[in-house]
Amino acid sequence: MEWTAVDNDACAVTLTSDVLGDRWSVLVLREIFNGVRRFDDIQGHIGVSRSVLAQRLRRLMDHGILHKREYQAPGDRPRYEYRLTEMGRSLQPVMQAMMEFGDRWLTSHDDPTVIVRHKECGARVKVTSVCAEGHVIDEPRDLYAVLGGAPLKSAS
Amino acid sequence: MEWTAVDNDACAVTLTSDVLGDRWSVLVLREIFNGVRRFDDIQGHIGVSRSVLAQRLRRLMDHGILHKREYQAPGDRPRYEYRLTEMGRSLQPVMQAMMEFGDRWLTSHDDPTVIVRHKECGARVKVTSVCAEGHVIDEPRDLYAVLGGAPLKSAS
């Protein structure tokens, strides 16, 4: 099929890429998906400067991916933690697809760093392409993309 | 569970994030997944400067995601096109997960920009989390992550 230019401002991939942000944001998200939720802990783990971390957290909050919660351990001073919103949680397939790609192609070791499991049965979870007819598609070549109904790029 | 710091240099998400690169690289990949393969076409579609596009293409080739092919339409002068390697094609789930996230949360219109279909049956394809027991998991909260066997961060 022939492709007219997709409107960048309306393209889902573009927009998601903007929300994900840069490398630092992705690392922040990894930490939070892993349950690391406090400023200094995140900073220690990923080794980013404080100002950049603050900016990334704010950015992720602005996009509705994270929200900040204050909590108080009894007799302790208040703490803050960053948690995923529902929108943030729905980035899980993106993160996991990245994980699986990295484990397949990029890591030197055989074992994955992180394994995702199903709470209900404990079995390992993978991201899978499935069509509406129920076929599982392992080979990307068995897919094709067509334009949907969204507006195209206006200009020439 | 308690999390020890994952070694950033061994983390699959980190490494994939590096390969994906920045916004421009992702847009380049979108174009190439959409079958737009020539330098000037890509440049026209995504509106990046020539030097940056050249650098991103080189980078994606260095990472083994793309390769460059010369071809010759009969009686025409040689042309070049960028194609996905097998490694590049296996980024498809990542791209599609991004697309689905964007379509759900970020686009203003109801219709998706791009629809992915199964060649064999034409049915629409979605990325799905499936566990080894065959359960389909729609809700990210029904998942949990544990450390795999990969090495942890060495320092402090």
Next chain:
DNA sequence: CAGTATCCCAAGCGATACTG
């Protein structure tokens, strides 16, 4: 068509120090 070379500017970064 498919790039490379140059230039100049702006944004981004880490380091450091400071605040509630």
Next chain:
DNA sequence: CAGTATCGCTTGGGATACTG
């Protein structure tokens, strides 16, 4: 603990012009 403020410095970017 959880940030903000300030500061140089480097990197990266678009624009433009040039080459095979």
